[in-house]
Amino acid sequence: MKLGVCYYPEHWPKSRWVEDAQHMRRIGIQYVRVGEFSWSTIEPTPGELHWEWLDESLDILHSEGLKVILGTPTATPPKWLVDRHPSMLAKDEAGRVRGFGSRRHYTFASLEYREECRRMVTMMAERYGHHPAVASWQTDNEYGCHDTVLSYAEADLAAFRLWLAEKYGTVEALNKAWGNVFWSMDYRSFDEIELPNLTVTEANPSHRLDFQRCCSDQVVAFNKLQVDILREHSAGRDLVHNYMGFFTAFDHHKVGQDLDVASWDSYPLGSLDKEPLYTEDEKHTYLRVGHPDAGAFHHDLYRGCGNGRLWIMEQQPGPVNWAPHNPTPADGAVRLWTWEAFSHGAELVSYFRWRQAPFGQEQMHAGLLRPDAQEAEAAKEATLVAQEVKVLAESIGLDADELMSLPSAGKVALMFDYDACWSLDIQPQSRAYRYFFWCYRMYEAMRELGLSVDIVPSNAPLDMYELLVLPAQAHITPELQNRLNSYQGVLLAGPRTGSKTETYQIPENLAPGPLASLLPLTVERVDALPEHTQPAVSGRWGAGKLKHWHEQIKTELPCLLKDDGGNPVLMGEGRHYYLGSCIDNTLLKASLAKLSEVAGLSTYYLPKGVRVRERGNVIFAFNYSSNTVVFVPQNAELVIGSKCLGAADVAIWKKQ
Amino acid sequence: MKLGVCYYPEHWPKSRWVEDAQHMRRIGIQYVRVGEFSWSTIEPTPGELHWEWLDESLDILHSEGLKVILGTPTATPPKWLVDRHPSMLAKDEAGRVRGFGSRRHYTFASLEYREECRRMVTMMAERYGHHPAVASWQTDNEYGCHDTVLSYAEADLAAFRLWLAEKYGTVEALNKAWGNVFWSMDYRSFDEIELPNLTVTEANPSHRLDFQRCCSDQVVAFNKLQVDILREHSAGRDLVHNYMGFFTAFDHHKVGQDLDVASWDSYPLGSLDKEPLYTEDEKHTYLRVGHPDAGAFHHDLYRGCGNGRLWIMEQQPGPVNWAPHNPTPADGAVRLWTWEAFSHGAELVSYFRWRQAPFGQEQMHAGLLRPDAQEAEAAKEATLVAQEVKVLAESIGLDADELMSLPSAGKVALMFDYDACWSLDIQPQSRAYRYFFWCYRMYEAMRELGLSVDIVPSNAPLDMYELLVLPAQAHITPELQNRLNSYQGVLLAGPRTGSKTETYQIPENLAPGPLASLLPLTVERVDALPEHTQPAVSGRWGAGKLKHWHEQIKTELPCLLKDDGGNPVLMGEGRHYYLGSCIDNTLLKASLAKLSEVAGLSTYYLPKGVRVRERGNVIFAFNYSSNTVVFVPQNAELVIGSKCLGAADVAIWKKQ
Amino acid sequence: MKLGVCYYPEHWPKSRWVEDAQHMRRIGIQYVRVGEFSWSTIEPTPGELHWEWLDESLDILHSEGLKVILGTPTATPPKWLVDRHPSMLAKDEAGRVRGFGSRRHYTFASLEYREECRRMVTMMAERYGHHPAVASWQTDNEYGCHDTVLSYAEADLAAFRLWLAEKYGTVEALNKAWGNVFWSMDYRSFDEIELPNLTVTEANPSHRLDFQRCCSDQVVAFNKLQVDILREHSAGRDLVHNYMGFFTAFDHHKVGQDLDVASWDSYPLGSLDKEPLYTEDEKHTYLRVGHPDAGAFHHDLYRGCGNGRLWIMEQQPGPVNWAPHNPTPADGAVRLWTWEAFSHGAELVSYFRWRQAPFGQEQMHAGLLRPDAQEAEAAKEATLVAQEVKVLAESIGLDADELMSLPSAGKVALMFDYDACWSLDIQPQSRAYRYFFWCYRMYEAMRELGLSVDIVPSNAPLDMYELLVLPAQAHITPELQNRLNSYQGVLLAGPRTGSKTETYQIPENLAPGPLASLLPLTVERVDALPEHTQPAVSGRWGAGKLKHWHEQIKTELPCLLKDDGGNPVLMGEGRHYYLGSCIDNTLLKASLAKLSEVAGLSTYYLPKGVRVRERGNVIFAFNYSSNTVVFVPQNAELVIGSKCLGAADVAIWKKQ
Numbered sequence A, B, C: 001m002k003l004g005v006c007y008y009p010e011h012w013p014k015s016r017w018v019e020d021a022q023h024m025r026r027i028g029i030q031y032v033r034v035g036e037f038s039w040s041t042i043e044p045t046p047g048e049l050h051w052e053w054l055d056e057s058l059d060i061l062h063s064e065g066l067k068v069i070l071g072t073p074t075a076t077p078p079k080w081l082v083d084r085h086p087s088m089l090a091k092d093e094a095g096r097v098r099g100f101g102s103r104r105h106y107t108f109a110s111l112e113y114r115e116e117c118r119r120m121v122t123m124m125a126e127r128y129g130h131h132p133a134v135a136s137w138q139t140d141n142e143y144g145c146h147d148t149v150l151s152y153a154e155a156d157l158a159a160f161r162l163w164l165a166e167k168y169g170t171v172e173a174l175n176k177a178w179g180n181v182f183w184s185m186d187y188r189s190f191d192e193i194e195l196p197n198l199t200v201t202e203a204n205p206s207h208r209l210d211f212q213r214c215c216s217d218q219v220v221a222f223n224k225l226q227v228d229i230l231r232e233h234s235a236g237r238d239l240v241h242n243y244m245g246f247f248t249a250f251d252h253h254k255v256g257q258d259l260d261v262a263s264w265d266s267y268p269l270g271s272l273d274k275e276p277l278y279t280e281d282e283k284h285t286y287l288r289v290g291h292p293d294a295g296a297f298h299h300d301l302y303r304g305c306g307n308g309r310l311w312i313m314e315q316q317p318g319p320v321n322w323a324p325h326n327p328t329p330a331d332g333a334v335r336l337w338t339w340e341a342f343s344h345g346a347e348l349v350s351y352f353r354w355r356q357a358p359f360g361q362e363q364m365h366a367g368l369l370r371p372d373a374q375e376a377e378a379a380k381e382a383t384l385v386a387q388e389v390k391v392l393a394e395s396i397g398l399d400a401d402e403l404m405s406l407p408s409a410g411k412v413a414l415m416f417d418y419d420a421c422w423s424l425d426i427q428p429q430s431r432a433y434r435y436f437f438w439c440y441r442m443y444e445a446m447r448e449l450g451l452s453v454d455i456v457p458s459n460a461p462l463d464m465y466e467l468l469v470l471p472a473q474a475h476i477t478p479e480l481q482n483r484l485n486s487y488q489g490v491l492l493a494g495p496r497t498g499s500k501t502e503t504y505q506i507p508e509n510l511a512p513g514p515l516a517s518l519l520p521l522t523v524e525r526v527d528a529l530p531e532h533t534q535p536a537v538s539g540r541w542g543a544g545k546l547k548h549w550h551e552q553i554k555t556e557l558p559c560l561l562k563d564d565g566g567n568p569v570l571m572g573e574g575r576h577y578y579l580g581s582c583i584d585n586t587l588l589k590a591s592l593a594k595l596s597e598v599a600g601l602s603t604y605y606l607p608k609g610v611r612v613r614e615r616g617n618v619i620f621a622f623n624y625s626s627n628t629v630v631f632v633p634q635n636a637e638l639v640i641g642s643k644c645l646g647a648a649d650v651a652i653w654k655k656q
Ligand SMILES: [Zn+2]
Pocket: A142, A265, A314
């Protein structure tokens, strides 16, 4: 449980650098991320390298005992480089070149740009690979930010044709897999295939899905190129990339397999304002703290992408600049977010950024320091957290560095799958349906029950879980089917599970496809509803409303919830259950409470806006509401905070 | 009154074909549409023709006694063909090429593509023109679907310049007709004229109107090319095209003149969800049956495009895939839609499609069979209708084939004119105004009165009608003026009638232009209102609200409705009436009830959501509400159903 | 106080011209604007000049005693000219050429087009520079209409690079000024710099601001080119341009410096409907008169652009054609608008247009005459105003021509600055914030208090004002700082004042930057709120709601309003006050009432919808509500109207 900060020495006079490092140390910061946007400072003109500023800067940080996460600057190639390789630029869906002038002006598929990255990363790795301050490397920055995963340039077309040829072998196989006979879309060779943009109406969904997969694989390959260099020249350092919240355009699990740690950039207020997931009421209630499950969801998701290792690379420290509206956080919110991250297993929480820049696109983005170098609110809260970490360590009898060893895994798993996400969102049937939203609402329901949840990829080991939820696992691979067959805990599969083959066709036996062997039922028809049509549902497990997606199912399984025509909505027995519809949050929570009971899991009763998370023998409690609430876990001793939690407050308990 | 189905043998293994044909026959299907998207199966590579599958498929259908409607596959040219003629692709209004990857990837104006079509259609017509199964040909598929009538490519510009030169003779005539002096828009030659897209602000409305007309004429010419070939090689077969609902981008009356039958594709749920015509309340109330007048309106409109002959080429059989939300139809809705079509004179109702495809863009579009070849709901309802047709035929003493001879024309005509539609929508003055919506609401009001309405083109004979409504006949041609002068029934002209000349200018005597000879009045000024400003209107014929469009009129005619300033809104006497404003539905219904009285027409009192239609001595009653209602016509004997109609129910009565 | 009209003789047969001129005179019109869209009539083909029609037309107007404002026709270059210089066309932000077919099809930066303009304007100026009818010249028409200030074509890029080189001297200076180090955006030469469109995400705000300034300067240069020619060949005539309402894309103060008079085009109903400034409630209440402060605001703003001289070049006379909805004005509204203009110092109110055109884009735009040459409503109201002007002149003992000499300046100044507008809108932080809207609401509050306000540029002399309001003066130049230092009246600075440097950086001492010397405070943090979050504010000066923008301020100044955390919102003492948040209209009015008291200004109590304006010893009262209200100023004698004002009514009083 360590603190860090993102720092841009190149933005400030050298005369400030020593004072900055000392100030960081005073606050309790141990890690500093450096360098990820500095290409034009390192190489202002082709081949003319300026390392001296970075040498000096790393030495100063080192001399103050700070550890460095060094970023490769490949998210911001300089203008001269772009002018040399104009074909490296991405094109948007409308076919327009996305030019220089901000950042991320490249397409992952550009082989020319990959060569430039190889050159730069090799130079950096050779120079700093063994620098004593360098503890870690960050590859690039926020892959995919500003919608940059899908690109429609010549380089992307070339990559796509190759990718398809490799996947399908023959074009006849591709025609069959995509069902190209449908509208005379058959191809005679891979060279006839185009990108799925600018078509007259929707392109073939199989075509679109493969394009998404190919683009995701370009991200993986782009990252792997850097990873290979860094492993060679800087062995033993943690390799990491900083993912974003609410972002699914590439397969984070695949990228994560090549790295040592997963990190992400946590902006609770900006995302609340921007994401269509949230209702107007939620936006209003949680304006200054963010939604209670936004941080938690991503912590659990990315811990699953990092083989259990999680950092927060950028933590919002105050108002930001990029959301439609940018309010100030509540007093205490920065502390709340930091402890929430630690409770989910984060080893490091690093604030973005050290000092607010007075220039550039993000000049209205707060830092720990204001532009005039005075401490902003967040600096005080970070200082407090650093002290509290010590208190916690002491009270549970660990040295502060050992806190990392506290187990962070839960007994409940929710399967999140990028491929399923792409598949289902390509054809949502009801505009109200989104894979991510549905997963989030299932997670939220479990978290309102106080369950500590792991969010796992489809290839994760499942044996350690008492309860496994597949929110909407579109395609069940034979390999997953095998693991599910032997899984001994309680399984809940949600609507759309097993509804597609690998190449986006309807399975021969209809949904849930192969899963029908565990859940003997057939999805006969789908009722995809508008937002405001919410038919009633009720049964032994509760009553509520259907939303967005409602399957008509034929089954002999016992029904726990039925629609108002008496048709099965939630069904199953023993260890296997199927939910055929999206249902409202309250009924979802009630249903998951029943399943927890079946699985032998105990749950909490929590006031509105309150969340808990357990890690080893420590219980963390968080109050996202703006009321003072009382929360006392059983058989536990208070370590930090009080049983009365004010707005944005935190309490920490030790189990007895 | 026959049933049909759309069938794609090329999507399924040959081993299924015989079973499919037999199953169709069991349901009571007599017609099968085949072939319209199969170009790449017929000609997978240039000049290599594969007819064998189609030969076999037609033979199987024939051997089961099924009749075939054979589609020309020109809506889906294969990739190799597009690569040979890249200039055949359309461009959108933003100037972007609309590429291969779905369907309808061509512009009607492309002479190169027309030659390819000539080649393919000739081959097909020669091969199958006299095949005993082939009863009919469908040209292409859904002209204009996915906004493909207006295109802004080089081929379109060339066609437009030619079209203008032909229409105007000299560029001076064009400059005068368009009023190009207005903003120095004068041209020196036809070659200077551009397409009306990507201008700095709105292009000259005369320019826009002529472009719309030219594009519509390209559709007519494209269709005529195929018609001429088919007439030559397959004489005696019915030629047909399948139009779409709520679609006005080309002149369907002109296309219809070259064909034998009009058909359309009826998707009641999808259109309810998509069309801005409908209120939120209507969308909610009719979620699972569609709006009560959507089918009827188009049946009457397209019967008028088909010289009295009407087919439904695609009837929605379950949830579709292309609307923002895709709910399931109510139980009985498919039967309801089918009988509604028959009641308006349809000879054939053909379901789309036989078996749901497990691949491609429409894999979530239901069929009569599910993807696993089991019967879906609609198959049962179709079977029932086939049996009920026999009952009806017997009970009125006709052989089933003779049902077609029941007269379907009404005594009331509503004039619908594509040219008027384009004219008025180019400059609606109030964003709330749309020609189609206004026509629809007038039709709805008459249908709520139980009137059986013909929707007629502006060149239709008028003598057989007791009441004639011109909702908004923008330009009154001298020829139409003559027919109106001698018309002996009751005439109602609506707002904007006579407000434009042929080249989109204001008539010298202001609106209603030449019609002032029958309706002595002058439209002095127009009040074009926002949606929520609805001034009061009242008078001898009722009271209500003004909406969208309100004319300030000077006249000596008696006033039947006045605005709250005492100005005339509805005026006239004897046989000639003028309505100067859009008014709310209830007042519209009251006013049309009065006019029906003047015209000596009797009307029905119908419960909300109930509609009737008469055909010969048969009365059809339909319940679109979700309540059970009682409906008993006078002096009639029940043939099918009951006087208590449940939700989505049908009753059929024979007049005594 | 004179009336004028916009007239297009080229649209009508010569046989009408004499009758037109006589009819104008009968109404009381003295000025006629002519010629501004007539290039293709003057020069239908290159070099073939047709002046005869314009000669004749001017002679006829002259012979009827009418004065002419002659427009240069450069807003509508003919097609042949565009075909000769295709690079003169603008490109939109998406990079698409904005083609011929309407108007304003050129970019201001095109040197080729400037040469064509030089040729045309020189010919016109030489021919008509001394014509006895020509009293004034209008340059071009509505600069920037249809979003034409920002253009992204090659000519614009060339101009921008030059402009930057001139401003910054070295590219290093530019890199520093823009903070290009931020995302490796450093340039090595001015030739590397691109336009700020089509970037992956937001371009650097300093880049965007300089581009806006450069484009504005292109407008200034384009106008200056014509001014220089006209000054040379037509000395002594008033040079004028017609600005638009709610339009800020170029610096009107800079353009105004080169002209003699400022004029603008006043369309009260169209702008009410179109502008997001207004609430739904305001749109409804003022549907037929326009918002009570829309005309006034622009009269005061543009009088400040014209060194005190103001004309209305186009006054809406009835329904227009270009708004989303186009209702008819209330009876009396045209008179109301005309007198409102006169009360703010307008020398001339000119109606657009003489006779409604029956063709072209604006055929639904009303004129004083209908298309059939009959008088429309507005003609009657104009006639009445012409008579009332004589009554007013007599009653205050002036000859009608001397009315112009009535002083129009107020004692209160509101500073409006185009550069501040661009700066703050580039990064609004809350989508709800807009500089223009906030200035307007401050103006509205003062006008509801009956204050006569001058809207002044940032370089205006300030000594004559008792109260000076800086709504949001983003950058305080040293020169302005000096004038503020010596200013002796009461000063109110609003939120965001002093928050940016000249090159869009945060000042070293944070906001309010240099102004902290007068207002000792520091803006520590900003809370940028969504529309519906409106925290409470209260204090000695009233209570209400915070909106959109809320600064967290550290200061020792006395607090007059505080937020609910007790933080200062409105603070100050003596002559200097700072408001750190946007506040609701009612509290804004209360606060300005307090400040008026401090400044020794007397205010009015006015019924809702009523406004007054003083000019010399004349008091004008206007009723924008739809109720009859009573208004009686103290110590004044009624000259025109009555103390009971009906809807859209005017009363004029003489102070005793
Ligand atoms: Zn970031």
